[in-house]
Amino acid sequence: MRGQANRRLVLAALASLAAAAASPALARPLDEVTSSGVLRVALYRDNAPFSDEIDGEPVGIDVDIAKNIAEAIGVKPEIRIVEASENVDGDFRLSLWRGDLAGSGLADVMLNVPSDKMLQLRNDMVFFTPPYVEQRLAIAYRKGAVEGGFQDLQDIGGKTVAVEGTSPVDALIGFANGGALRDAIRHYRGFAEAAGAFRRRETDFLAGSRAAIEAALKDDKTGEIELKDLAGSGLVKPRWELCGAVRTDSRDLAYRIGEAITAMTAGGEMKAIFAAHGATFTAPAGY
CATH class of the missing domain: 3.40.190.10 (Periplasmic binding protein-like II)
Structure with a gap:
């Protein structure tokens, strides 16, 4: 009986190790990002001019913004181009706090997120950065x-x-x-x-x-x-702001990203990035 119990313990331990190995790497607070030297950023595929992938290379406005944010933090950017799911809630789940069935690593931040109060309230596992542009x-x-x-x-x-x-x-x-x-x-x-x-x-x-x-x-x-x-009809907003999102336990990272966004806006880098892609930069309210 003792041998069977020990065998069960060994099997349970092996199962736990396998599950841990298959689970995605957790999104990280600021100190873990800086110590690793890498900021993992999730951006959407087929979302030009903000983000896309051409010949295996990420390109777009959000790509350049991510690179500037990483530089401000003092780390290198790791851009991950991801497919959009059925809704933004699903994108948060797959990229920021739970991961996918393949065990892909989680991102530290996702950009091009609608800065919407109701969206934030129904997603208590994420925390929003300040908005960086008005659409x-x-x-x-x-x-x-x-x-x-x-x-x-x-x-x-x-x-x-x-x-x-x-x-x-x-x-x-x-x-x-x-x-x-x-x-x-x-x-x-x-x-x-x-x-x-x-x-x-x-x-x-x-x-x-x-x-x-x-x-x-x-x-x-x-x-x-x-x-x-275009003006709105009441059912559809003709204007909205975009922000970033991190895991809720990575708020210090969100605050640091917000500082970088403020500096980029004040220094003209944000305007220059949009202009380089043929678009006009409109600062969100408060800038």
Whole structure:
């Protein structure tokens, strides 16, 4: 009997060791990040101009911001390009506090997170950094497409607008005027495809975030394209702020990231990063 009990103890210990080996590395507070010399940053794939991966290399606005934050902390950045899940809550779970079934290591911080109070309240395992940029929904069109210039969403009636499917601007336009503009919407798998259709003049308008539109059309030399910020409908916010998120027990890291963000904004580095990617930087409230 004693031999069987000992055998069970050994098997239990081995199982515990195997589980520990398979579990993802925990997200870390500031002192562990600095001692390791590496800041692990999770960024989204297919999220241009903020983040994407080209030929195996991460590129985009958030990539450059992450590099600047790591430099301010005194460590090297380790950029991890991740797939978006069904919602931001799932992204937090996979990248910051629980991990995936493959046992991938957790990130120390995730960028491009909507700075939303309700989102934070329902995710008690994460803590938000200060916001670093304001995002706006906008629409692009060529001069002459709308007599007198674009005024509001009613000007889309009778024309076509390219959007990324299931995006905020898709909902904004789709619900406007009781759904009267839905027939004008042309859906594309990604924003790059929507922008390509607009460039080829297959649609009259291109709608999305201002940063995405500006970056996608930065090489246009015709001078014909104009942009207009969109107003909200009550159901969809036309403006929101982006921040970072860390595990709730890594708040000191969030505070240090906030200090780096403040310095980058005040020193002009944030504006320069956006400009390098063809986008305009709009500071969040309070800056």
